Amino acid sequence: MRKLLFVLMVGLLALLLTACGGETKSSTQPSSTEKQGTEAITQSNAPQAQEFTFGAATQGGLWYTLAGAMGDEIQKAIPGSTVTVIEGGSITNLLGLESGKFQIGFSNGQTVPEALNGIGKFEKKAENIRFVATLYPNVYHMVVRADSDIYTVEDLKGKRVSPGIKGYSGELVFQQILKLNNMSYDDLAKVEYVGTADGANLLRDGHIDAIVGMIAAPVSTFQELDTTIGIRLIPLSDETISKMRASNDGFKTYTIKAGTYNNFKEDTNTVAAYTVFLANKDLSDDTVYTLTKMIVENAEKWKTLSKIMNSFDGQFSIDNQVGPIHPGAEKYYKEAGYLK
Structure with a gap:
């Protein structure tokens, strides 16, 4: 009887040790499911490659030149992306952004309030236009x-x-x-x-x-x-x-x-009126964060294209905001210390 009791106690101890060992292992090494979840979170912070239609203006003006230069930097910042510059215009670009035909574009500061309020050339209030950056006075x-x-x-x-x-x-x-x-x-x-x-x-x-x-x-x-x-x-x-x-x-x-x-x-x-860089509201926060960072942190490059950009930096941009800001842009300005 004593021998049988001893065997049972040893077996019970072994089971307890195994259980403890299992708990220790699971607490230090995540399961394959947990690993996949972590990787998914990390990957979600990187903007996905996509096709951008960029509303600018006719050749011969700064909008067209600037859009071309920014397009090159966008393709570096978001590898695999393509950028097509369109000879649009302030009103055309706003209509394109509102309809989703354009993902990004320039407009004049006096035209944006008209679009948002549905006046002038705009038959109804624009709902899909979001501010990214203010660049220079037009x-x-x-x-x-x-x-x-x-x-x-x-x-x-x-x-x-x-x-x-x-x-x-x-x-x-x-x-x-x-x-x-x-x-x-x-x-x-x-x-x-x-x-x-x-x-x-x-x-x-x-x-x-x-x-x-x-x-x-x-x-x-x-x-x-x-x-x-x-x-x-x-x-x-x-x-x-x-x-x-x-x-x-x-x-x-x-x-x-x-x-x-x-x-x-x-x-x-x-x-x-200030020239502003705008985005369609449906662009992801990660994409617009990257675009905003690209625009602000390449300030010196834009200044080589025209003296009109000499005052441009992150603080100038956010201080002269026109219209509702995109959450991705807001995140960048806050992280960079330009916006409280």
Whole structure:
């Protein structure tokens, strides 16, 4: 009996030791299921390769050049991705972002509130547009040849003008400026709807008298014109500027400094609206976090493309936010210390 009891006790002790050993092993070495879960969490933090359609603007302006440069960096930041740059425009890009045809794109600061509120060219309120970054002021230019007899907005009466592409924000701003000066297209001799580069060629060849539009200052196309035929910039009156600012808080007073274009020696008062980088809200947080990081941390590269970017950094970007921010962008600005 004692012998049988001893055997039973030894067996029970062995079972206890085995159980303890099993618990120790499971606490230090995760199961295959747990390993898979950890790997899945790690992989989820990396944005997936995808096709980006990038709404920019016509060739000859900074938007197109900047979109190309950013597209290259996107493909480095998110390997396997492709970026197709579209010659869109401020309004076209917003419509493309809202519909999901564009994943990313540029727009002008004064146009974004119109889209969000469903006014102007927008039939209903936009719900899918999210802020990523503010880049630089987009400046209203009215450019004529140096030997032109045009010195004011009113002097455009009877003249041939290119307001850019029909329906672009630059054209809409021009129509507003004409209206504020008691004018319309009926007062002009001709309207040519062409992009910046083509407009410059028409001005150079004497086929038009002025180019107008919302564009970076300086823009390379106008710098080239300045060195070949010489240009002047037509200022806006203080009254026009005040009325424009009252109509839309996206407009800011701006002075194009003398020397911005080498042969023009006078300051020019005008208006500007910030160029913003936007994304469709359905882009993942990880993707937009990576895009925001790419934009902010390549600031020095963008500055080599145009002096207009010299003020750009993460703080400038978030301080001039336009519209609701994408959660991925918000995460980056907070982690980088630009946003509390």
